[in-house]
Each structure stands twice: as structure tokens, then as C-alpha cells.
Amino acid sequence: MKFSENWLRSHVPTQATREELVATLTAIGLEVEDVAALGDGLANVMVARIVECAKHPEADRLQVCQVDAGQGELLQIVCGAPNARAGLRAPLAMVGANVGGIAIKAARLRGVESNGMLCSARELGIDADASGLLELPDDAPIGTAIADYLGLPDASIEIKLTPNRADCFGVRGIAFDVAAACGSDVVAFDATPMPALTDKALAVELHAGADAPRYCGRIIEGVNAAAKTPVWMAERLRRSGVRPVSLLVDITQYVMLELGQPMHAFDRDLLSGPVGVRRSRDGETVKLLDGRDAALDDGFLVVTDADHVVALAGVMGGFDTRVTDATTNVFLEAAHFAPAAIIGRGRKLGLHTDASHRFERGVDPELPRQAIEVATRLVVELAGGAPGPVTEAELPEHLPKPTAILLRKARIARVLGIEIADADVERILRALGMQVAAVAEGWSVVAPSRRFDIAIEEDLIEELARIHGYDRIPTTLPGGATRIAAPSETRVEASTVRRQLAAREFIETVNYAFVDASLLKQWGVTDGAVPLANPLSAELGVMRTHLLPGLVSVLQRNVARQAGRVRLFEAGNVFAAPAVQGQAPTETSRIAAAACGDAVAEQWGQPARKVDFHDLKGDLESLAALAGATLEFRASTAGFGHPGRSADVYRDGRRIGWIGQLHPRLQRALDLDAEVVAFELDLALLSERPLPRASELSRYPSVRRDLAFVVADTVPWAALAATVRAAAGPLLRDVQVFDRYVGQGVESGQKSLAMGLILQDNSRTLTDREVEQVVADVVAAIGAGHGARIRG
Structure with missing residues (x-):
């Protein structure tokens, strides 16, 4: 998640420096991966307008520009940017400014005097684009400090989020964590419902059960979709890693980055209604915004218009109903889709979008209505238009219900090993947006709907630990008796x-x-x-x-x-x-x-x-x-x-x-x-290992008899050894094969196996008759069982 530092500070005022803010974010589990400082040291850089351009007499690629910087007289600037032209408003570094490590001085370039430098975004340190001058809107006030106009200095901060912190995929979600850690308050957010000025609406139908339990939509008529995205919005988008596209698209992106709720804008005139959400049917296709045709099966969730697929729900909108600069009537949507219905669907088509990334991890089911109102206000303020009523369809039985969790004081001390003051516990939990009520054992806590990861008491204790500070939890050795588990004698580890x-x-x-x-x-x-x-x-x-x-x-x-x-x-x-x-x-x-x-x-x-x-x-x-x-x-x-x-x-x-x-x-x-x-x-x-049992060693000598059998080559030694053990009885201590021979004297398809029988008794010395009887029994058993004969 990438966002603008100034944008975050607009939601949670704090006196922490940038370094302190970054350290705090990492300390509370929102690991900062990158910080890109933007627009530091832009004193004496102004908004200026090129009044006229003339070709440099000594250089083909240079132009001599007369520039109005609000100083009362025109300044002569030699510029090599390909987009320099009369009427363009661009940043001008005045003499005395320091831009990109270069001190700006009056100079002569190829014999022509130049009193400053017109700048690109890269030279200002706010973007990597160095292809030409940074073009400012036609209404940019001449003579205004560029830092004031662009909201600089700023920083683009990128944090690495774990899958359970989907609530921090919006700047406002991060603000609650920062407020809790810094002891400040989150600024109240204006999501006042916009009054309907027309009665135009599209019916909404839900046919996907728990996969899509809430869908909000609103028509806004008479918008100017060709209006330019304001600088403040475009800059916040850029600093959050999103390139501005067009006003209506930028508004939906802006709301998503601010609140964490993905949205989509349809061209109302390309919809006939009703708008619905259902499972796709095997064999259906939809042309997506990126121009590709997606072949669907019954595992996808789709948005439909009169039962015709117009968008891949939670992933990407459709090409045929997209908004363009010619759009005059727009239909805004904001919905809640269950993570299980979105997970892996985009990847199956080779897609990964900001919307799917959020829906796969879980989006606050209470956000759609709020997002619709915020987006409506922005559209009306920036593009005009008359909004209709919000159409909301929901399946309450499939929406998550808030549940109270008992947080016990004794359990906090038991798990963390430290005491946290009651006032601090309540302050931290309330700052995180939780409802807290004192009870006999501690507190009854209801987590906000955006916090899918808060389900049990230990989740609340984890929140206390990370906000209170892991560094404030002392390192102690565990106490109490340690149970040592002895390895089992009946199993090899x-x-x-x-x-x-x-x-x-x-x-x-x-x-x-x-x-x-x-x-x-x-x-x-x-x-x-x-x-x-x-x-x-x-x-x-x-x-x-x-x-x-x-x-x-x-x-x-x-x-x-x-x-x-x-x-x-x-x-x-x-x-x-x-x-x-x-x-x-x-x-x-x-x-x-x-x-x-x-x-x-x-x-x-x-x-x-x-x-x-x-x-x-x-x-x-x-x-x-x-x-x-x-x-x-x-x-x-x-x-x-x-x-x-x-x-x-x-x-x-x-x-x-x-x-x-x-x-x-x-x-x-x-x-x-x-x-x-x-x-x-x-x-x-x-x-598996049998328990070892001690046995007495025989004090009497063992006897060995070697036998050689001719047997079919297909008979394995293991079968012969099993027959020997069965026939020899308790006097047999071991049987070993010590030779295998095929060749002259042994028929084709036969082999000669030589084995040694080791016989012994624990109570006496074996007699020759007993030994010969065992040998005879073995020879008979092998002959009967395997067709073997003693080799001559």
C-alpha cells in the first residue's frame, strides 16, 4: 500500500516528524518498505507562464522564452524542453533557487542570457518523468510558490501489509492505527448523504447469496466527464502509485485509496437495467477494460445488465459500458463481495487489480453506502450533475454481525506478562475505533466492521501489545515447571x-x-x-x-x-x-x-x-x-x-x-x-520398534552348517530364508547367504545359493544328531516348498 504522507496527516494530525512517523508505522506492524521524499527544498520555485517562444539563434534544440512569473516584468529563459510553448504554465526556478542539487544562476547559453530554469517533474523531485516541462493547469495562479500549489514537501510512503490487515488498504484505515500509537484523534469524516435531485434510478438484484450480500448504486445525470482532474487529487493519486486517467475514473480510484472501498463507474446510457450480481455461467464471455475477452466458467462472480455480463465483480469492469469523456450520465457502484468469491478469480485470468487485491483480503461491508456518498459529492463538485437516489440491495442474513468479545484484565497480564493501566487499555481500543464497555472482569469490546481479524480475546491483546509497544514489554524467562517429554521407546525418531x-x-x-x-x-x-x-x-x-x-x-x-x-x-x-x-x-x-x-x-x-x-x-x-x-x-x-x-x-x-x-x-x-x-x-x-528385552547369552558353542541349493532363478532369497527359519525351529540363531552362482554345472534358468545355518541352544551343547535333524528338516522344507535340491 502506497500513500501520501500529507494525505495521511489530513486524517490524523500529529506533531511527529517524518522519521518518527515512519518508525511508528513499522513498530505497530505496518512495516514501511520505502519512503520517497518529494519536493524538498523548492524555495524560489514559482508557477510561471510562457508568454512567447522564439528559436535560439545558435542552437536548433533550444528556445528563448519570455516568461511571466508574477514579478511585474518578463524574464528571459533559455529552454530545451520539447513541450515548451506559448501559453504553457510550468514551474520556474528563479535565480537563487537550488533544484536537484543545482544552484540556479543568471547565465549565458550559446550567447543568449537566461535568468532561471523552467523545470520538469524529475528536476523538482516529485516524479520520474523528465520528458518535458511539468505542465500545470491553465488556472494555476502565476507567481504562487510551486510548493504551496502542489502541496509540497511531501513523501510517498509504501508499507508492507500482512493479509489480515485489509483495513489498512485505505488511508483512513491507517489513520486509526497512527492515532492510537501517537495519542491523537482521527479527524471526523464527512460522508453526509447527498440529496437526490432527480428520481432516476436503476433497480438492483442480488442472486449470489453470501458471495454478494450488499450492492449500492446511484445515477448522476448531466456530468461533464471531460473536466480535468484537480491538481490536489491528481497529486495524491500519483504519490499513491496511481496515474490519473480521467476525472470519473480518478474519483473512483481516489475513494478506494482513501476509504479502502473499490468502486466502478458505468456509462448509464449504455445500461438498460436492472443491474444484478450472480454467478457466471459456463461459456459466458466479457470484454474487460483492458480490451481482453475473458472466457468465464461457473466459478466467477459477475455484474449484469438485464442478465448480460458487463463486469467481472470485484476484479475489473467491462469495456462496453465504460465511461469516456463523452459520458454525460454515470452509474456509480459500490458493493461488498465475500473474499471467498473473489480469491484466485483474477489470477485465473492472469489479472491482478487493486480491487481484487482488496476484496480477496476483505473489505468493510459497511463502506459501500459511505463510498457512494463521498464519490457523489466529488463528482457533483468537480463535474457537475444531478444525483438520483441511492439504490441499495442487501441480504442481511449474509452480512457479518458485530459480536462482543470479553477482554479480561487478568488475561492481559497472563499473556503479555505486564500490567497495562485501565485508562491506556480503553484509550487504545477506542482510538482503534472499537466500542468499549467496562464489565466486572475487564471490558466488553465490539470491533469495527472493517477489522475482520478481531475475533477472540487474544486478538484484542495483540492490538494492545503492538500499540502499547513491543519494546515496552520486558524480556523475561518463562517461569514454572517445564515438562520434558521423553521419546517413545517403541518408535525410531x-x-x-x-x-x-x-x-x-x-x-x-x-x-x-x-x-x-x-x-x-x-x-x-x-x-x-x-x-x-x-x-x-x-x-x-x-x-x-x-x-x-x-x-x-x-x-x-x-x-x-x-x-x-x-x-x-x-x-x-x-x-x-x-x-x-x-x-x-x-x-x-x-x-x-x-x-x-x-x-x-x-x-x-x-x-x-x-x-x-x-x-x-x-x-x-x-x-x-x-x-x-x-x-x-x-x-x-x-x-x-x-x-x-x-x-x-x-x-x-x-x-x-x-x-x-x-x-x-x-x-x-x-x-x-x-x-x-x-x-x-x-x-x-x-x-515402529518393539520394546527391547534382555536375554541370556548362551554359554555353549554354536554350530554352523553350510548348504548349497540349486533352485529356480525366479525364487527370491527372502522366500528361502523364511522357509529355513520356519523349518529349523528354535535352535536356529541366524541364516546368511554367502554365495550365488550361475554358469557351468548349473542348468539354465537355475541358480545356486549357498547359505550358512547357525544353530545354538542356551542350556546345552547340541549333539550331532540334533544338528543333522535340523539340516534334514531344512533340506526337506526347501525341496517341498521351492523345488530346490542340494547341489552336488
Whole structure:
């Protein structure tokens, strides 16, 4: 929000200097981003009129001007501005003035005497325009100090507003905060209703329910739309970042900047009535003020004339009913539109307007009538005309109702840690425009309708804190007993999982939880995707259903920048649409990792090789070991995985995730030349850990028996190991595979797996007969279950 310092001071008189005012604004939460001083040091700069111009005898681009500065005699000025001409009124820096750091003296330019300098807006320090002289209106009084005429010196102040402070999108809203902080009062505002001089009116109809609960309109006949915008208004607009356009448009902009209520002016003669507000219909179009044709769907709010769309409500007016210099009858509108009905609509069409910016954050529902009256007075005073009656349509049941909030003295002290005098509490709240009534526990407070952000007691306490001064709240250590929450022994902490992956040379990434819907479609993981109602951009339109699409995109960007060996991981939430409509999306914590390039960093000790499935499987099993978990891997049918090199991961019979190499087709679509291996698992299921139980160590020796089986190549080791454990019984301490062989002596389609069985008992030394019985049971079980045979 940008505004003129002098404009603000006209609403809230204060003795604070500019520096003090800027510091105060920042201190109370209205952070000042920029201050541009305007028109400082303009002594001896006057309003002057060029009486005649003649070509300079020695320079093609210079003119010799005779200028009337109200001094009784004409001054000769040599000027090179292209717009210098007889009859023009412009600022004249007299001899002795200092403009833009230049001391003005009498001089001879190419042999011709010059006694001053005609100035541009840039030379005066009030605008960036240096294309020519600053042209003043024909009624500008000659000989008047330019500072007095233009209301200088001044400053253009820009503040950064948080979304909850929509009330400060008008100068008057800022004035209440300044009054509260500086101990002054806001000047009473004249919004006296203008009497109707005609009975001409347009009917107004509301068909959008809570989206548009109030609409005010008024016809003004016989206006002079070609009248010039007065200097005081044009300058306030410029200093607020708005270029003057035409009088009627400038008045609506002025009222919006002063009160915070967006308005629009229609050419009455281009309307047939009634004027209505409704939801747009799919397929409707409207030509907007900027000349573009907007294609609408049923998600927009529109203003209609005889059910024909003439404006995009809360965003931009229509081209076909705009006011021009030829307009003689105008229809002013001021309405209240609910933020939910406007949010994202302009962005959907690639638009961002001052009106939509305000309506998206919330505009005071009580302002439309007041804005209509203020705008009417300005139109009548500056452009003439006869106003008709105000037509107001409203749906009271959809308008916010003021509610009283109990503010307790004890609660203020509890939250802020300090005592604020009762008189100060009442002064601050009343200065902010609130209704305050004393009650037994403290005060009953009703916030003004413009303060959408005041809903609970803590909101009022926040107001007291920022106006009283955060710097006046002492820094104290919290008192009382601190409850220390012990980590659960039945779960591995997420931080431990992160450290483990970092120790295995993975780098953590943090991605947006929003992704491009086309990326999820590319991966084939769109099921359950939750679209955002108000996305930051089209590329961040849905909530992610998996971590891998975003993680692999980061990996791809690193590979594209010549990173040869990339190992990344991410821990975060994924989202899925709820099973029951109206409920919140479900969130699941996941851990994912992706790697490509060499398995180990370049070194002399071992030859280079590419990372593969088994490398990443080892990393995953190191995580499982933290929780004492045994994982099972089964062939996966996930569309984004390589058909022969990917697996679903199970723990205790429950699927907890996926691991494998990405499908070559997906890698090509992602522009990845390197083979990528990755995994993604449910972090909660992976992190479950049984309570550790101490057990006695056996005092008796263990026995190892090595067996080699020839089995079909399609049989995984995990299936064999499960069969061994089931057949060997309680004497089995561990089973390890130590060799895999295919080749001569082993039939095609078969493989030889060698395993070691480690047997032990806690109470005695095992006999050979017991050991041989276990071995026989294992051989029989593997033969029966998997068609395996002992390798000869």
C-alpha cells in the first residue's frame, strides 16, 4: 500500500516528524518498505507562464522564452524542453533557487542570457518523468510558490501489509492505527448523504447469496466527464502509485485509496437495467477494460445488465459500458463481495487489480453506502450533475454481525506478562475505533466492521501489545515447571532416520508439498490428488501424493548441472483426498531417497561401478535395522518402476513402500540419461520398534552348517530364508547367504545359493544328531516348498 504522507496527516494530525512517523508505522506492524521524499527544498520555485517562444539563434534544440512569473516584468529563459510553448504554465526556478542539487544562476547559453530554469517533474523531485516541462493547469495562479500549489514537501510512503490487515488498504484505515500509537484523534469524516435531485434510478438484484450480500448504486445525470482532474487529487493519486486517467475514473480510484472501498463507474446510457450480481455461467464471455475477452466458467462472480455480463465483480469492469469523456450520465457502484468469491478469480485470468487485491483480503461491508456518498459529492463538485437516489440491495442474513468479545484484565497480564493501566487499555481500543464497555472482569469490546481479524480475546491483546509497544514489554524467562517429554521407546525418531541417511552420504532436500498435476500424471500417481482452491501458480496446483516425483525432479536438475554422483533424500508428508466428502485430506509421513551415478565416490582402492538396486537395498535395510525390522521384498507392478528391477517392501506382512529402478520410459520423459534407483516408504510403519528385552547369552558353542541349493532363478532369497527359519525351529540363531552362482554345472534358468545355518541352544551343547535333524528338516522344507535340491 502506497500513500501520501500529507494525505495521511489530513486524517490524523500529529506533531511527529517524518522519521518518527515512519518508525511508528513499522513498530505497530505496518512495516514501511520505502519512503520517497518529494519536493524538498523548492524555495524560489514559482508557477510561471510562457508568454512567447522564439528559436535560439545558435542552437536548433533550444528556445528563448519570455516568461511571466508574477514579478511585474518578463524574464528571459533559455529552454530545451520539447513541450515548451506559448501559453504553457510550468514551474520556474528563479535565480537563487537550488533544484536537484543545482544552484540556479543568471547565465549565458550559446550567447543568449537566461535568468532561471523552467523545470520538469524529475528536476523538482516529485516524479520520474523528465520528458518535458511539468505542465500545470491553465488556472494555476502565476507567481504562487510551486510548493504551496502542489502541496509540497511531501513523501510517498509504501508499507508492507500482512493479509489480515485489509483495513489498512485505505488511508483512513491507517489513520486509526497512527492515532492510537501517537495519542491523537482521527479527524471526523464527512460522508453526509447527498440529496437526490432527480428520481432516476436503476433497480438492483442480488442472486449470489453470501458471495454478494450488499450492492449500492446511484445515477448522476448531466456530468461533464471531460473536466480535468484537480491538481490536489491528481497529486495524491500519483504519490499513491496511481496515474490519473480521467476525472470519473480518478474519483473512483481516489475513494478506494482513501476509504479502502473499490468502486466502478458505468456509462448509464449504455445500461438498460436492472443491474444484478450472480454467478457466471459456463461459456459466458466479457470484454474487460483492458480490451481482453475473458472466457468465464461457473466459478466467477459477475455484474449484469438485464442478465448480460458487463463486469467481472470485484476484479475489473467491462469495456462496453465504460465511461469516456463523452459520458454525460454515470452509474456509480459500490458493493461488498465475500473474499471467498473473489480469491484466485483474477489470477485465473492472469489479472491482478487493486480491487481484487482488496476484496480477496476483505473489505468493510459497511463502506459501500459511505463510498457512494463521498464519490457523489466529488463528482457533483468537480463535474457537475444531478444525483438520483441511492439504490441499495442487501441480504442481511449474509452480512457479518458485530459480536462482543470479553477482554479480561487478568488475561492481559497472563499473556503479555505486564500490567497495562485501565485508562491506556480503553484509550487504545477506542482510538482503534472499537466500542468499549467496562464489565466486572475487564471490558466488553465490539470491533469495527472493517477489522475482520478481531475475533477472540487474544486478538484484542495483540492490538494492545503492538500499540502499547513491543519494546515496552520486558524480556523475561518463562517461569514454572517445564515438562520434558521423553521419546517413545517403541518408535525410531525421524531425526535418527535422517542422520542415518546422512551418514550414508545422502543429502536432505525440502520440496514444496504442492506439485504440478502434469508431473503426477507423468508418474501415474494421480489417484487421490487434492487440487488447491487458490494455488500459488499453475505449476503448484495439487498436493503431492508421493515424495519421489519432486525428489527425482531435484535429482534431474543436479544431473543437468554436471553433478555425476547424486544421492538425495526427503522426509515429509503426502496427501490424499478424503474418503468422505467434506473431511480434511489425509496426511501420511513418508521417507524417500534417490540415487544415480557411481556407487562410491571416485577413489583408487576399487574400480568404479554404477549404483544399483542392491546398493539402495542395503541403505534401506540399514534404516530397518534401527527399528529391529526384517523386511520382505516382493516383485512390484508399480507403473513408474522398472518391471524387472523393482519391488514392494513388506514388514510383518504389511506393505510399507516401494524400492527399485525407475522405468526407462519415465527416465526418458524426465530427460534423465543416468539410471536412477529410489525408494519411498511409510515412515511411521518403518519406524515402529518393539520394546527391547534382555536375554541370556548362551554359554555353549554354536554350530554352523553350510548348504548349497540349486533352485529356480525366479525364487527370491527372502522366500528361502523364511522357509529355513520356519523349518529349523528354535535352535536356529541366524541364516546368511554367502554365495550365488550361475554358469557351468548349473542348468539354465537355475541358480545356486549357498547359505550358512547357525544353530545354538542356551542350556546345552547340541549333539550331532540334533544338528543333522535340523539340516534334514531344512533340506526337506526347501525341496517341498521351492523345488530346490542340494547341489552336488
